[in-house]
Amino acid sequence: MxxxxxxxxxxxxxxxxxxxxxxxxxxxxxxxxxxxxxxxxxxxxxxxxxxxxxxxxxxxxxxxxxxxxxxxDFDGIKALKEHREKLLEKRKLLDKLIANVDNTIAFQEGRVTMTDKEKFEGFKQNLIDENEKKYGKEIREKYGENQVVRSNQKVKNMTQEQYAHVEKLSADIIETLKAAYAAGDPAGELAQKAVDLHRQWLCYFWDSYSKEAHAGIAQMYVCDPRFTEYYDKHQPGLAVFLRDAVNIYTGTKK
Amino acid sequence: MxxxxxxxxxxxxxxxxxxxxxxxxxxxxxxxxxxxxxxxxxxxxxxxxxxxxxxxxxxxxxxxxxxxxxxxDFDGIKALKEHREKLLEKRKLLDKLIANVDNTIAFQEGRVTMTDKEKFEGFKQNLIDENEKKYGKEIREKYGENQVVRSNQKVKNMTQEQYAHVEKLSADIIETLKAAYAAGDPAGELAQKAVDLHRQWLCYFWDSYSKEAHAGIAQMYVCDPRFTEYYDKHQPGLAVFLRDAVNIYTGTKK
DNA sequence: ATTGACATTGACGTTACGTAAAGGTATATA
DNA sequence: TATATACCTTTACGTAACGTCAATGTCAAT
Incomplete structure (x- = not known):
């Protein structure tokens, strides 16, 4: 032996x-x-x-x-569970890396001319800077440093198509919302479609989506005059209407 | 500057x-x-x-x-795509690790009594040893050293439920196959269901599934008398029938 | 006695830096 | 002018888990 x-x-x-x-x-x-x-x-x-x-x-x-x-006095299960958490963390990082690489490939394959590319980079930087200047502090306070950093990184990594899609979404949200407002029912099909567009839009900036956060943002649109104005300038009452529709969408009633 | x-x-x-x-x-x-x-x-x-x-x-x-x-003369896209492949490989490994850890946790949380656990470990070791003794050399020659080692490792890491599932699959394959043979059509529903069970069974031992490998194994069942015997003892002609059904399933005709 | 298979310790290489240690330089101030 | 300080330099060890020599000793068989 x-x-x-x-x-x-x-x-x-x-x-x-x-x-x-x-x-x-x-x-x-x-x-x-x-x-x-x-x-x-x-x-x-x-x-x-x-x-x-x-x-x-x-x-x-x-x-x-x-x-x-x-x-x-070794607790095998506890050790393994801790280890599991570490592995999941690693995978999350890997997923982000892969997503970034994908975006970069997509962007470069877009065969954007150098000047267009620079312009686009400029746009993105502007978008970030504007957001920072206007809402940076508030968002930081409300959602913590991390959310803002990650949101900015997401914007930085957007491809041109994605960027265009975001702008189209913004426009579609307003359009659909106005039509829904005319119909008058925040639980109606049009209103819920608008909210879904809004969710998609948020997902371009958020690292992870949750109904609670969505409802929170909607509430902020009503409370914060800058956001209220952004919606109400298209149609007075739109911010409140959106919030109600979001609350129905997310099942958050208060 | x-x-x-x-x-x-x-x-x-x-x-x-x-x-x-x-x-x-x-x-x-x-x-x-x-x-x-x-x-x-x-x-x-x-x-x-x-x-x-x-x-x-x-x-x-x-x-x-x-x-x-x-x-x-740097090709950014090519480099990134290669890099992407590496990252995907890494993630695959990570996924496997996590799955193994999960299985281990599940197994340990199953609160198997020590003797049962030992018995089970013994079973597994037996399964590996038997396989090694009987087919080790052939499989090594046909599929390379790595496949065997990994297959053994997969068996080692099986939980008790998984092990039971494998045994049930073996029985189901034979059952279904016999019924299909009686029906007579290797392209029929029963036969194809048997092949799908067989695929599931293989996935318990294989690291990665491919149609080519599946078809190859089926061919081996016909060529190697030990395997032929395993199937034909239930019903003469079953090995050939299985191979034909697998070829239809995998779309491999020769 | 030699050969070949096996054993030992020691030490460098791997990645992308962090962190001293030991010492030179530029500048403002007492 | 001496000194504090803030910067700069090179050298070198530490990191994780071994792979890979190198130099050398041991065991069994021929």
Missing amino acids: ECTVQKLGRLAGISTRTLRYYDEIGILKPARINSSGYRIYGSKEVDRLQQILFYRELGLSLDDIKENVMSP | ECTVQKLGRLAGISTRTLRYYDEIGILKPARINSSGYRIYGSKEVDRLQQILFYRELGLSLDDIKENVMSP
């Missing part, structure tokens, strides 16, 4: 270097060392190695394995 | 160490070095740094940036 590095390595499918390293960092010490200085492992060490490799395959660091897994 | 490390660092939001490092690896050299040995950067270097940081944010390594991005 005793074996030396190479046998154990072959048994477990790892290199001898790995075993020496595990000895070095103290995560798996041999049972004893023979007179020639060879590492001799017993069956207890084999089991321990199995466990180490199991958690290693799940992506835990050797440090985590050493500190958590190997201690006697 | 000239500046030294700290100004440029503040301008770009990076540390002076980073700039020195970029100088060291040759990705961004200062325009000149003044009499005191200070690094002096010009506007050309600012532009270059912007580009570097842009691609860095997309997750490219400095090496890739240096080799591809900075060369005059």
Whole structure:
């Protein structure tokens, strides 16, 4: 039942270097060392190695394995759940990266002329700057620093098509809203369609959509004169109407 | 328009160490070095740094940036698409990791008694050993070392439910297949349902499914007497029937 | 005695910097 | 003019988990 590095390595499918390293960092010490200085492992060490490799395959660091897994009062499920959270975080970051790369490819494949591209970049920067100047502080206060930063990053990464789509959405929202207002029913088909457009519009700026936040924004349109004016200049009462329609859409009644 | 490390660092939001490092690896050299040995950067270097940081944010390594991005005949889109592939690979790995962690948590939360768990572990080890002894060499030759190792790992990480599901699938395949054989049409509904079950069964052992591999396995069932026997013992002619049905399912005709 | 397979320790390389340490330079002020 | 300070320089270790030599010792068989 005793074996030396190479046998154990072959048994477990790892290199001898790995075993020496595990000895070095103290995560798996041999049972004893023979007179020639060879590492001799017993069956207890084999089991321990199995466990180490199991958690290693799940992506835990050797440090985590050493500190958590190997201690006697180890809560495997808790450790794994924490690890899971880390992995999900990583995936979220990866998803963002991929989305950014996609956008960049789309933008570059748009074969925009250099001047157009510059103009477009300028537009985007303007959009961000304007938003910052006008509403930056308020939005920061209401939604926290992160939301603003991410919103700005989303705008920066927009492609020209997306940018055009945002502008079209803005116009469509007003159009549909006006028609719905004429119909008079915030629960009606037209009004709800307008709200859905509004949701799409928000999703261009928001990292994650939630009904609560949507309802909150709608309420802000009524409370904040700058936003009220933006809607009411097209049709007095439009901001209130939009808020009511959003509340119905999101199922938020208060 | 000239500046030294700290100004440029503040301008770009990076540390002076980073700039020195970029100088060291040759990705961004200062325009000149003044009499005191200070690094002096010009506007050309600012532009270059912007580009570097842009691609860095997309997750490219400095090496890739240096080799591809900075060369005059650089194809930005190609580089980004390659990078995108790498990112997708990474995400696939992450997804697998997360799935494994989830399975482990589920398994451990199942509060299996220790003896049951050990029994189950033993089963799994048996399954692996049996497979190895019986078909290991052949599968290795046909599908390469990696497929076998990964298949074994997949089995090792199965939860008890999954294991039960695999066994049920095996039985269902035979059942459905026999009924389909009685009906006589490999393109019929029953036969195709059997093939779909077979595909599900394969996905428990395979890392990635492909129609080609599925068709290949089906062909092997006919060519290899051990596999032929496994199916034909239930009903002579079943192996050939399954192969025909699989070929129709996968659209592989030869 | 030699050979070949195995063992040992030591040390460098990997990525993109962070973080000292030890010391030179430019500038404003006491 | 001495000094405080704010900047600059190079050198070098640390990071995670080993891979890959290099130099050298041990064991079994021929």
